[in-house]
Amino acid sequence: xxxxxxxxxxxxxxxxxxxxxxxxxxxxxxxxxxxxxxxxxxxxxxxxxxxxxxxxxxxxxxxxxxxxxxxxxxxxxxxxxxxxxxxxxxxxxxxxxxxxxxxxxxxxxxx
Amino acid sequence: xxxxxxxxxxxxxxxxxxxxxxxxxxxxxxxxxxxxxxxxxxxxxxxxxxxxxxxxxxxxxxxxxxxxxxxxxxxxxxxxxxxxxxxxxxxxxxxxxxxxxxxxxxxxxxx
Numbered sequence: 718x719x720x721x722x723x724x725x726x727x728x729x730x731x732x733x734x735x736x737x738x739x740x741x742x743x744x745x746x747x748x749x750x751x752x753x754x755x756x757x758x759x760x761x762x763x764x765x766x767x768x769x770x771x772x773x774x775x776x777x778x779x780x781x782x783x784x785x786x787x788x789x790x791x792x793x794x795x796x797x798x799x800x801x802x803x804x805x806x807x808x809x810x811x812x813x814x815x816x817x818x819x820x821x822x823x824x825x826x827x828x
Numbered sequence: 829x830x831x832x833x834x835x836x837x838x839x840x841x842x843x844x845x846x847x848x849x850x851x852x853x854x855x856x857x858x859x860x861x862x863x864x865x866x867x868x869x870x871x872x873x874x875x876x877x878x879x880x881x882x883x884x885x886x887x888x889x890x891x892x893x894x895x896x897x898x899x900x901x902x903x904x905x906x907x908x909x910x911x912x913x914x915x916x917x918x919x920x921x922x923x924x925x926x927x928x929x930x931x932x933x934x935x936x937x938x939x
Binding site: 724726727728739743746751754755759760761762763764765766767768770771772774775809811819820821822823824825826827 | 835839851854857865866870871876877878879883885886920930932933934935936937
């Protein structure tokens, strides 16, 4: 049975005063973070910026994204990384309580 | 020589009163539009929606995106399609004069 591929888009705001820090972090993402994402079955992950809004796109080839993300979050490197990047971000106005990156709906896909 | 792959993200707003039309169009994109995109060396193209903002992600494997897009725009099907979808969209506030989908900057990528 082939593991299904799903695509995930999400949005969050970048704090203007933290843009330089965020760029610097992402110019050289820690290997532990890259490895944890790969182990979480996440690939082809990009983050884009326009007008202070970040949007992300990644592909997930696994059976349980929530569990895979929870495992990734147990990694010390990932936790340290998120301490730094979370300080750069603010959830968008419509995000649910406790929601960080706000998921978007895929309306269209062409392979 | 391998043709380079580039990734493209962009944003545009969806007119609230046109959301249903836009969804219906994208639930069944015209084959001529899909074919023209493929001929334009565009693949893995997704459009996401959150809070009235559309963001797109696609991959381009070619040497001259501008020329390839111009060729796609010469297709009658594509022109007809864009007449319908353009009526659903409004450029974001910071878009340049004449700019439709406003390009975003890729800050991070993980293969």
